């Protein structure tokens with residue numbers, strides 16, 4: 001039996017990763033601080049080591065307790081954390097670091113591993129905690145993986161774009177699902193053709209396993225839905241999954257301004273398309289769930305949850321004002 005250690009493992013991507021490895025007959029240990037409920041508390045195939053990954057002793061203890069063949073690192077947000085992990089896990093069969101599509105430093109379509117430049121990272125950025133330097137820190141983590149591989153560590157990196165699916169605590173998709181479920185007409189910024197590549201969470205989990213099993217040390221693999229949909233098509237998929245209809249109303253900058261809004265107020269909207277090339281991952285045998293199935297599972301769990309994405313709500317009243325203006329045109 002092969003043993004996987006998931007650093008993190010109880011919330012979203014890590015939680016699905018545990019399920020993915022269990023489904024492929026691995027024993028799994030999760031390593032986290034125990035601040036969040038453990039969905040695997042009653043599953044005897046999953047051991048829990050409590051500790052903080054930023055504490056060297058705790059990381060070492062997790063390594064000794066689990067003796068992992070494979071390590072998936074869901075909680076490395078600073079390059080120093082990746083540095084420490086590739087030291088502690090220098091002799092595993094695979095150490096897989098979760099990077100991010102935000103590690104790319106140039107807008108181009110699509111963004112390709114090894115071709116599209118990565119963001120730089122200054123020493124100050126490497127130690128920063130703000131969201132502004134997230135992509136810089138993730139890129140530097142990738143460079144740590146590359147260096148470790150050069151000195152013989154079986155370290156690899158997976159770069160997901162925006163992840164969605166059951167148990168997504170970011171609630172980004174929940175905002176739009178809530179809108180589709182509760183309103184007949186919803187405002188979509190721009191012309192609805194905006195593309196921000198998303199990755200269904202079960203496919204991210206399977207990517208992490210496939211890369212651990214088949215990936216090459218020192219390589220990075222993008223992960224995202226094989227077929228991309230625009231924001232409007234995403235809402236159509238959601239409406240189909242909910243067995244409802246929704247009237248999507250496009251609003252440009254001028255119309256949005258009537259409600260005191262602009263495109264930046266809408267989650268999952270981005271001006272320039274963000275698209276990751278997923279061919280390298282697919283060449284390892286990875287496959288992506290159909291968008292219909294992914295959305296159906298996402299909607300089902302959204303309805304069971306209490307998440308509504310309210311923190312992203314630009315305000316229904318403001319939206320109504322925009323709709324009112326569009327009606328008069």
Ligand SMILES: NC(=O)c1ccc[n+]([C@@H]2O[C@H](COP(=O)([O-])OP(=O)(O)OC[C@H]3O[C@@H](n4cnc5c(N)ncnc54)[C@H](OP(=O)(O)O)[C@@H]3O)[C@@H](O)[C@H]2O)c1
Nearest residue numbers: 008009010011012013014015032033034035036052053163
């Ligand atoms: N969501 C996206 O769209 C997206 C896109 C690209 C990349 N990513 C990457 O995906 C990863 C996050 O995945 P996730 O949050 O869904 O993973 P997860 O493993 O399901 O949840 C986070 C886990 O980390 C644990 N944790 C947090 N801080 C810790 C610490 N200092 N020491 C030990 N454990 C700690 C949490 O438990 P405790 O709090 O109990 O410790 C929890 O188990 C990150 O690396 C992020 O950069 C996400």
